Amino acid sequence: MRPLRRRRNQGSRRCPLDSVRNILAIAGKELRSYFASPIAYVIVGLFALLFGWFFWVFLRFFVDQSQRMMMMGGGGNMNVNDQMISNLLQNAAIIILFVVPMITMRTYSEEKRSGTIELLLTSPVTDLEIILGKFLGAMALFVAMLLVTMIDIAILFRLGNPELRPILAGYLGLLLLGGCFISMGLLMSSLTKNQIVAAVMTFAVFLMLWVIDWPTDSGGSTTRTVIGYLSIVKHLDDFTKGILDTKHIIYYLSFITFGLFLTAKSVDTERWRG
Amino acid sequence: MTAVDDVSFRVERGEILGFLGPNGAGKTTTMRILTGYMPPSEGRATVAGFDVFNEPIEAKRRTGYLPETPPLYPEMTVREYLDFVARIKGVPPPERRDRVTGAMKRTHVDDMADRHCAKLSKGYRQRVGIAQALIHNPEVLILDEPTAGLDPKQIIETRDLIRGLAGDHTIVLSTHILPEVVRTCQRVVIINKGRVVAVDTPENLTARLKGAETMYVQVDAGGEEAGPVLASVPGVSRVTASDGRSGRGGFEVESDRGVDVRRELARAVVNRGWGLLELRPMRMSLEEIFLQVTTDEAPEAAAEPGKPEVSVG
Numbered sequence: 001m002r003p004l005r006r007r008r009n010q011g012s013r014r015c016p017l018d019s020v021r022n023i024l025a026i027a028g029k030e031l032r033s034y035f036a037s038p039i040a041y042v043i044v045g046l047f048a049l050l051f052g053w054f055f056w057v058f059l060r061f062f063v064d065q066s067q068r069m070m071m072m073g074g075g076g077n078m079n080v081n082d083q084m085i086s087n088l089l090q091n092a093a094i095i096i097l098f099v100v101p102m103i104t105m106r107t108y109s110e111e112k113r114s115g116t117i118e119l120l121l122t123s124p125v126t127d128l129e130i131i132l133g134k135f136l137g138a139m140a141l142f143v144a145m146l147l148v149t150m151i152d153i154a155i156l157f158r159l160g161n162p163e164l165r166p167i168l169a170g171y172l173g174l175l176l177l178g179g180c181f182i183s184m185g186l187l188m189s190s191l192t193k194n195q196i197v198a199a200v201m202t203f204a205v206f207l208m209l210w211v212i213d214w215p216t217d218s219g220g221s222t223t224r225t226v227i228g229y230l231s232i233v234k235h236l237d238d239f240t241k242g243i244l245d246t247k248h249i250i251y252y253l254s255f256i257t258f259g260l261f262l263t264a265k266s267v268d269t270e271r272w273r274g
Numbered sequence: 275m276t277a278v279d280d281v282s283f284r285v286e287r288g289e290i291l292g293f294l295g296p297n298g299a300g301k302t303t304t305m306r307i308l309t310g311y312m313p314p315s316e317g318r319a320t321v322a323g324f325d326v327f328n329e330p331i332e333a334k335r336r337t338g339y340l341p342e343t344p345p346l347y348p349e350m351t352v353r354e355y356l357d358f359v360a361r362i363k364g365v366p367p368p369e370r371r372d373r374v375t376g377a378m379k380r381t382h383v384d385d386m387a388d389r390h391c392a393k394l395s396k397g398y399r400q401r402v403g404i405a406q407a408l409i410h411n412p413e414v415l416i417l418d419e420p421t422a423g424l425d426p427k428q429i430i431e432t433r434d435l436i437r438g439l440a441g442d443h444t445i446v447l448s449t450h451i452l453p454e455v456v457r458t459c460q461r462v463v464i465i466n467k468g469r470v471v472a473v474d475t476p477e478n479l480t481a482r483l484k485g486a487e488t489m490y491v492q493v494d495a496g497g498e499e500a501g502p503v504l505a506s507v508p509g510v511s512r513v514t515a516s517d518g519r520s521g522r523g524g525f526e527v528e529s530d531r532g533v534d535v536r537r538e539l540a541r542a543v544v545n546r547g548w549g550l551l552e553l554r555p556m557r558m559s560l561e562e563i564f565l566q567v568t569t570d571e572a573p574e575a576a577a578e579p580g581k582p583e584v585s586v587g
Contacts, residue, residue, distance in 0.1 A: 018364065025361035029347070036349030119345035119406070122309040123362045124334040271312060 022129040023136065026120075030107070030137025039102065040141055047099055048148045054091045055152040058084050080162040081242060089170040089240040092149070093233060096178055097206050103141055104185025105199035107134045108267075112193045127267050131260055134186060135179075142178045146171060166242025173239025176252035180232060181206055183259025190266040206232070281470050282317075283463050285586040287413075290440045292459030292476075293448035300468035301448040302342060305418050308446070308584060309339040319584040322413045322444075335364055338412035338443075342419050344403025348392030352383055352402055355391055356409055363410035377405040381435060397428035404435065408443070414586045415439060417447040421454060433458050444586055489527045489536065492552035493543050500548070501525065507542050509533040526556065 034040040062084040111117040120130050156162055184205055189198040213231035228234055232255075235248040281304055285291045293301050306312040308319050310326040310333060319326045324333040347355055356374045365373050378384040381401040386394060394402065400420065407415055420436060421429045436458055439445060449455060455462050456476045464471045464479075472479060493500050504527055505513040512528040529535045536553060543550045 022362055022364075025358060029350075029358050032354075033347065033349050114345070114348075115341060115343045116345040116347060118306075118311055118339070118341040119359065120362070122311050122334060122337065122339045123359075124331045124364050125362050126331070 022125045023133045026133025027136035047145045051149045081166045086240040100181040101199040101202040105195045108189040109195045138182045169242045170240045180255040183256045187263045290445045290459045292455035292462045295465035299465045336413045338407030338415045340403045340407045340417045346391040353387045359406045377409045381405040415443045415445045488556040491525045493523045494549040507538045509535045
């Protein structure tokens with residue numbers, strides 16, 4: 001095996017504006033291809049439907065509960081934010097777990113299968129610009145997905161007067177969670193030509209990260225803390241309760257960065273393997 | 275696995291270079307290295323003076339590439355697709371519209387501008403692929419099998435198109451079809467099993483292979499005897515009966531390079547009292563040359579040893 005040489009800094013001679021332009025061009029292309037196929041509509045539609053169902057279930061439950069409280073003479077102590085929205089958003093996270101692999105599975109796999117990856121990799125754009133473009137494209141679809149659920153939240157505002165800030169915090173949490181899933185999904189898609197394989201692997205990794213803190217009852221307290229910290233949903237709890245903790249934000253942001261970094265490595269090694 | 279080993283050649287500005295070799299010879303690999311899709315493990319490739327490995331962005335900016343399968347996005351219309359390619363190739367926004375229309379005109383796909391790429395015929399796909407390669411007006415065009423899978427009429431159109439692009443652009447095209455090289459290229463690199471076997475103009479290649487001259491000789495008598503008689507002429511290296519048996523009187527006479535044996539052959543035949551019915555040099559078709567060059571074990575024209583170096587434009 002001959003020694004492999006490393007690449008010199010790819011973007012040494014360009015201005016950042018070019019970079020932004022390239023990233024946006026690729027993000028735009030990604031977004032367009034989502035909406036050109038039924039994928040985007042199915043995903044957004046299904047998510048809205050399931051979210052709406054959960055919304056209705058939790059709303060009824062909440063109303064029942066508060067009526068019962070009223071009859072028992074307690075009253076006034078029920079909080080929509082704590083007792084309904086928090087649960088709703090945590091359940092939304094589960095739907096996201098199922099939906100994101102469908103968003104990311106084609107990002108790289110499809111380009112590799114159809115050969116369009118050759119166009120991207122022989123164009124004057126860096127690997128990082130391609131990855132960020134794809135990430136932003138998927139994020140845009142994800143944001144569209146979340147925006148549709150705002151309809152339900154708007155209904156809630158018509159019916160009562162929940163606090164806005166905790167809701168926004170919760171949505172920020174979902175956004176960051178989605179970012180983690182998407183960065184991991186990109187990585188899985190960059191590893192294979194087969195979309196189904198990419199989707200299944202992404203799903204498996206998510207699920208693993210989801211349940212990793214289940215056995216925390218056993219083991220020492222250090223192990224418990226470490227494993228608990230790794231669990232991807234644990235960090236969502238505070239967000240859904242309306243608490244913005246930098247600890248969680250840093251966790252999610254570093255997760256996203258790490259996922260994108262691994263994707264960059266994967267794309268680069270793919271080059272060498274041919 | 276080494277797909278290409280020690281491939282070195284230069285392409286001059288404005289030239290059309292043909293890259294000729296059987297399937298699996300390493301044409302695509304070489305082109306992928308030239309376009310920066312794959313890194314070389316050894317050696318250097320420069321495009322318009324820029325090293326494709328060390329200055330990939332500068333090199334890619336000056337390269338247009340048509341891979342074996344045109345890299346189209348099925349869900350985009352031709353216009354949308356070309357606009358996207360123009361963006362990522364760094365065409366400045368104010369020029370983009372003109373470039374897209376210009377590229378569509380040059381490749382005659384403007385009548386399909388608003389058709390989805392998925393619904394294009396093979397010929398149109400190929401032409402959109404070429405339009406895509408020249409949208410940013412690159413100095414160097416690299417076309418991998420641009421006529422593969424086209425029908426004869428489309429092949430002729432594509433060749434005309436490519437010839438029309440030379441001059442403004444330096445073109446490297448690969449093919450495994452010989453007539454294509456003769457009709458379109460000014461220079462040919464013949465590659466086999468990942469090695470360069472010969473680099474020359476199509477005419478020179480013909481001449482060089484004719485170096486070992488072959489004459490066709492037909493005598494009306496002599497029968498079995500004629501062969502040995504012809505072989506005894508000084509300068510003749512080999513005589514074979516051209517129809518498989520010597521009774522017919524037709525022979526292929528091979529002689530050393532640069533030695534004209536026609537006079538001696540004629541004298542030998544006439545001295546025996548036989549009639550000389552025919553005596554003519556045999557011209558080899560490129561097809562035969564190709565077979566010969568690529569099946570030869572010792573590549574005579576392989577570049578001098580050293581690091582492989584490829585430079586275009």
